Amino acid sequence: MGFLELFTVASFPVIKVLIVTAIGLFLALDNINLLGKDARNQTNHLVHYVFNPALIGGSLAETVTFENVVLLWFMPVNILITFLLGSALGWILIILTRPPKNIEGLIVGVCSAGNLGNLPIIIIPAICKDKGSPFGDPDVCYQYGMAYASLSMAIGAIFIWTYVYNIMRISSSKVQKEGNKSSDSITFEASRDVSESFTEEGSSDTINAVKGNVDDSYILLLSKNESEQKIKGHILYKMKYQCGMIFSNPNFRGIFSPATLGAIVGFTIGVVPKLNGLMIGSNAPLHVIEDSASMLGDAAVPTITLIMGANLLKGLKGASTPFWTIIGIIVVRYILLPIFGILIVKGATHLGLVQVDPLYQFILLLQYALPPAMSIGTIAQLFGAGESECSIIMLWTYALASIAVTLWSTYFMLLVA
Template sequence: MRLLTEENMEMAVRLGGEIRYMIELSVVPVMKVLTMCALGTLLAQRRIGVITPAATRLLSKLVFALFLPCLIFTELGESMTFHNMLEWWFIPVNVLLSYFIGCIAGVLVALICKPPPQFFRFTVVMTGIGNSGNLPLAIIGSLCHGQSHPFGKKCNQSGVAYVAFSQWIAVLVIYTFVYHMLEPPEEFYELVSDEGEDSVKGGSAALAALEADSMPSVMSAEWPDVKDATTEDSRTPLLARVFRYPSLTSQTSGVDGESPRASVRCLAEPRVMRKIRVVAEKTPIRYLMQPPIIASLLAIAVGVFPNTRAILFGDDAPLAWFTDSLTILGAACIPCVMLVLGGTLSVGPGSSELGLRTTIGITFTRLVLLPPIGIGVVLLAHKLGVIPPGDKMFMFVLLLQHTMPTAILSGAMTSMRGYGEREASALLFWQHTSSVVTIAAYIVIYLKIISHMSTAI
């Protein structure tokens, strides 16, 4: 009897230690992120006024143009080799799979929750496109900052490299697929056009002054200059008009009655190909080459050549002082991102015409239902042998890609398109506040899976 009691006590102590270990690994990193966001929210209050709207915009631009590119270049460049580039091929594929599965789930959410008709495609995109950028970097940075994680000495370097390697495909999808999915309905465009240019010009100065004094929306956290990218083309429902009216392609190809060079052809261009060409020309591919993407491409270009990498990375590298400077600047990225996110979330969700049922449906599907499907995808990939054996961080990043809330950059597309911005801002607010609980819970599950898979090898 006494022996049985001692065994029970040992089991209880062991179980308590395991629970404490899991809490330290899962809850503590999320609490670190939450604390930084809370400080940003606190400093953004009008009574304190440290993080003013102008300061938030400036901080966003610094992160976007300096801190994040430095972080990506230093961590990805040091980890990248030609062998690694071939071995990491499943990372962007996993992003595409998460988007594809998420969009299918988004269609089901739209059919079940029945949002207003003009928000059907909006619902699909906001359910399907997860955050593959700043938030995963913050989670990994907080997790690797502790001492008890199971990811080894190069935890942060490997994690940042894997996340950065996936960003190019995420940005490509957002600036092509998401951009066209979020085009405004024709009725909305015609309504705005019918209001007249005089009323728009009369209120533009007042609107600019109001925006300067108000906190920017959460979408500015990953693209601070989205307002500057807005054009007449981006606010036009191009797909619906091009594929509905045959004459539109000829109207959009010429300017002031002049015949475009492309119209002078030996053979007549098929009508469908002409329409596809017009859509491709209006797709904002030029925005793909943003500082974080340029930093990723440069890091890959440097890393795949051993001689070039030896010049920049390593203790004996001739330009080690340069990369050390970039490392110092990159270290400021995660704290600044969280302060900006906290400051933008301080204004609250705002008004929305999406409806409570649809908002709950998107949030629940994105944060609760899609991660288990992602677990199945990653476990299947592991069974097929496409995941490097023994690389725990690789598997963790793959799982994390299915767990994040909606991509902030997708919300920025609504601002660029001039439609659904309030709904996207409200949705991102509720998702990011709810994800504190869901991310912590799924990190526990992921660590258990990774631990089980590593012992099974």
């Protein structure tokens, strides 16, 4: 197939995404307000807890078997490489552009974490169903493409909520500590000036009174500490406390997010023959469960796209972000990372580390050419560091994704077809 034919195949999915994204943006306008802040939050929860797990679990259960699990081992490695390369390029960008301290973690985050789930889940089915698709039979392409994209989403979610989350947490905590130090020094100077204004008369009486209070308090504290040590020493209390700390940790919640749990369930059903025979296929006794999951999963793609457009509205109202920082992020995500991705994937294929499946190789390459993950905005909001700047970065990177993703998708199809 020629370049123009492949360009047409690659452009149609992106155009579809742009149309639905524009509808989501329109519905979020203040005059319309069908996807206002509260509606977006509720819909995001619905997608996060219901649609995505159903889509991921159903897709993996239908396509993953014990035999082809071994063939997919390179995808987690490939995604890890995208994160490490992106974060390294992000730090170089920080050194070159010297942005404000409060958005350094955000810059590393958007450079390292791509939209590994939502966009592949939208783009792959559209490419497979197109008449000019280079990936063969549309039904087979769709079935395996959705499994690859679902696996990409699940693995990407784990890396985002462990790797990127902690980078942004450490960065924001450093900024807060520096702010606290400056405010503490101001408070210390003020308190020293006030203390010097006191006369020395009556100071001994005050010291004696304080001593008496300290002695009484010391006795009370001893008894209180002894009782607290007895409580903490109890085995059940310790177990309850540790479990509470683990389950409340955002890293744990990120690793075992609904998308990840859906992937685990889908893998289990696909790999275990007895479970697969019970649920997968029109003759399976419990196929109604798989049909229900597929029906819920079908709602994920349009809903995700609408919400993605609605979330971009915040970028139109956001604060200013350094111009060269935005340019640097665009260069990292749409020029440098795809070039590195071609070298890595083609090198791994040459060494026999990647199976000779054009669709699988295409998805591996596509993972290097995607805009930043929308979850970055959630993490920025969580730490209150660079939320407005994140909206502007998302607006520009997703606006340019229509051109970049189309061109790179066309070139990737030329490489693997």
